[in-house]
């Protein structure tokens with residue numbers, strides 16, 4: 001992302017232009033202005049902030065988060081934000097340059113990977129790994145939100161920062177957080193219960209595997225075609241046959257694919273084994289249709305729970 005400096009410069013230029021045409025109406029909105037990169041924190045802010053926040057997500061619904069590049073307008077949005085929330089980790093390297101520049105900065109910044117304990121990205125047996133993957137370089141798994149427990153910790157951090165910036169609405173944030181914590185805890189309990197009853201405790205992903213924190217939380221084993229954030233690529237023949245053998249050996253009824261995937265690897269495994277292909281949605285982003293239908297982290301995870309029950313049978 002070498003383009004970033006050029007983008008910052010044009011963002012500053014654009015900001016100068018835009019400032020010239022601001023009207024008094026712009027001041028009428030005294031809601032806390034929150035900007036997030038991806039969907040999960042966007043939704044957490046909505047749940048906790050309610051009508052007191054104006055939250056926007058930089059990633060457009062329906063787009064793949066790993067291909068995202070900020071536009072000059074996005075950079076202005078970040079600089080103008082009261083709170084900017086990003087994930088942290090390798091996919092968000094571009095953020096550092098913006099936050100370390102001498103330009104205007106958001107009032108508060110939250111990195112999801114700073115809110116919870118992180119683990120290293122896991123390469124399990126059988127995975128196809130990109131060749132340039134430098135084994136000396138430690139990469140942290142950035143998909144921290146996939147565990148509902150982490151979602152709770154992150155939402156609490158967001159609540160804390162909202163209360164700091166907007167103390168007059170503290171009671172409202174507290175009330176919303178209490179209600180949201182109840183919903184997340186109930187989701188967490190339902191996952192625990194499903195796993196407790198499970199005959200099979202191994203997940204097969206004929207796809208990338210961004211669900212490490214989720215699997216660790218509930219003590220689930222997993223095998224997958226690629227690591228969490230790897231760019232699209234062809235799996236090796238060894239990976240395919242490894243996963244087919246695992247499905248047969250452990251009599252696993254479901255092979256998962258993730259959102260925005262062509263699902264071809266999962267199809268191949270299902271054709272060979274008779275397993276059923278189902279989606280496990282990692283929540284990086286939602287489709288336009290889901291967005292318009294009001295999908296939330298909890299509604300997506302509830303669909304995952306339904307599919308997981310079939311897989312654990």
Ligand SMILES: [Zn+2]
Pocket residue numbers: 066143210228229284
């Ligand atoms: Zn990812």
